[in-house]
Each structure stands twice: as structure tokens, then as C-alpha cells.
Amino acid sequence: MKLQFATQNEGKLAEAKRVLSRFGIEVIGLSVDLWEPTSGEIQTVTMEKLRQIRRMGYDRVMVDDAGIFFAAYNHFPGVLTKRVFDRIGYRGVRKLLEGEDRTAWFEGCIAVSWDGETRLFAARTPGRILDPIPDGIRPEPGLPFNPIFIPDGETRVLGAMTPEEQMKYSYRSRALEQMAEWLLSR
Numbered sequence: 356m357k358l359q360f361a362t363q364n365e366g367k368l369a370e371a372k373r374v375l376s377r378f379g380i381e382v383i384g385l386s387v388d389l390w391e392p393t394s395g396e397i398q399t400v401t402m403e404k405l406r407q408i409r410r411m412g413y414d415r416v417m418v419d420d421a422g423i424f425f426a427a428y429n430h431f432p433g434v435l436t437k438r439v440f441d442r443i444g445y446r447g448v449r450k451l452l453e454g455e456d457r458t459a460w461f462e463g464c465i466a467v468s469w470d471g472e473t474r475l476f477a478a479r480t481p482g483r484i485l486d487p488i489p490d491g492i493r494p495e496p497g498l499p500f501n502p503i504f505i506p507d508g509e510t511r512v513l514g515a516m517t518p519e520e521q522m523k524y525s526y527r528s529r530a531l532e533q534m535a536e537w538l539l540s541r
């Protein structure tokens with residue numbers, strides 16, 4: 356089974372390939388520029404991305420929208436995560452959270468269109484933001500928070516774990532698994 360993934364984020368694509376290969380699903384990256392709303396819920400943004408890719412004529416395709424939420428900032432940056440991180444980087448995140456509650460969570464959503472039928476799968480990973488990045492940990496392309504995010508129940512940041520270990524905590528892996536089960540049960 357082949358599934359296209361409309362994303363420009365290398366890290367998301369690599370994770371999807373890893374998780375879905377275990378279900379016998381081959382993921383093919385589709386690099387298209389999709390417009391994203393700058394407010395509202397992750398779910399709404401995900402459905403908007405799916406609407407656009409379907410209008411372009413694609414089917415058997417998935418999209419993903421995700422973000423990090425800081426408890427100290429009433430759920431900011433959320434749907435603005437990429438935009439905000441591209442501008443402020445690690446230094447800006449450090450300043451934002453100095454002396455603040457470091458509780459944070461990832462929220463992500465996957466939407467798929469398969470033979471015209473659409474489904475949405477959402478998941479969340481609670482944790483906290485560590486500062487600074489532990490020695491020897493390099494950010495993966497497109498996933499800049501993994502080196503500073505410690506999931507609840509862990510002592511290490513996501514970026515210090517093997518891909519297999521990360522899957523246990525990754526909201527994206529959970530949403531991908533739910534989607535795979537739906538696709539295979541059709």
C-alpha cells in the first residue's frame with residue numbers, strides 16, 4: 356500500500372516512513388506549499404491543509420499539523436510554532452521561559468484522504484522544556500524541540516532517545532498507528 360504525505364518537514368516524513376513501514380505502508384513525500392491559518396486549533400489547520408491538497412486533485416494522501424504549547428503562555432505558540440521558532444530560535448525560547456512554569460506539550464493531528472473518504476487522528480504528548488540542550492544532542496531537521504523536551508515519566512529529552520524509544524512518547528507515532536489501523540481495516 357502506498358500513501359503520499361504532503362509535507363515539507365523532513366523530520367515528520369522520516370518518522371512517518373519509520374512508523375508506517377511496520378504496517379507495510381510505503382510513504383511517498385510530496386513537497387507542496389500549503390497555506391496555514393495562523394489562529395485556531397491544530398485540528399482546524401490540519402483539515403484546511405487536507406482540503407487544499409484534495410482540491411489540487413490528490414487522493415491517498417495525508418497531511419500533518421503539529422505544535423508545541425507552553426503552559427506559561429496560555430497555550431502559545433501552538434499553531435504558530437514554526438513561525439515563532441524560525442524567528443526566535445533556542446535563545447528566544449530560553450528567554451520566554453526564564454523563571455516561568457516549564458510545563459509544555461506537543462499536540463498533533465493527521466488527516467488522510469483515501470479513495471475520497473477522510474479521517475482525522477489527533478494525539479498529545481505532555482512534558483516539560485529543559486534548558487539548555489544537553490551536550491552532544493543535535494536537532495533533527497524540522498523537529499527543533501526534541502532536544503529540549505522531556506516527556507512525562509522520563510528523565511531524558513526526546514532527542515537523546517533512539518527512534519524506537521521516541522515512538523513510545525511520540526504523539527505523531529500514536530496518530531500514525533491509529534491511521535494505519537484504520538487504513539488496513541477498510
Ligand SMILES: O=c1[nH]c(=O)c2ncn([C@@H]3O[C@H](COP(=O)(O)OP(=O)(O)OP(=O)(O)O)[C@@H](O)[C@H]3O)c2[nH]1
Binds near residue numbers: 391497
Ligand atoms: O521537536 C519537534 N518535534 C516534533 O515532533 C514536532 N512536531 C512539530 N514540531 C514543531 O512544530 C512545527 C509545526 O509546524 P507545522 O505542523 O506547520 O509543520 P511544518 O511547517 O514544519 O511542515 P508541513 O506543514 O510542511 O508538514 C514544526 O515546524 C516544528 O517546529 C515539532 N518539533
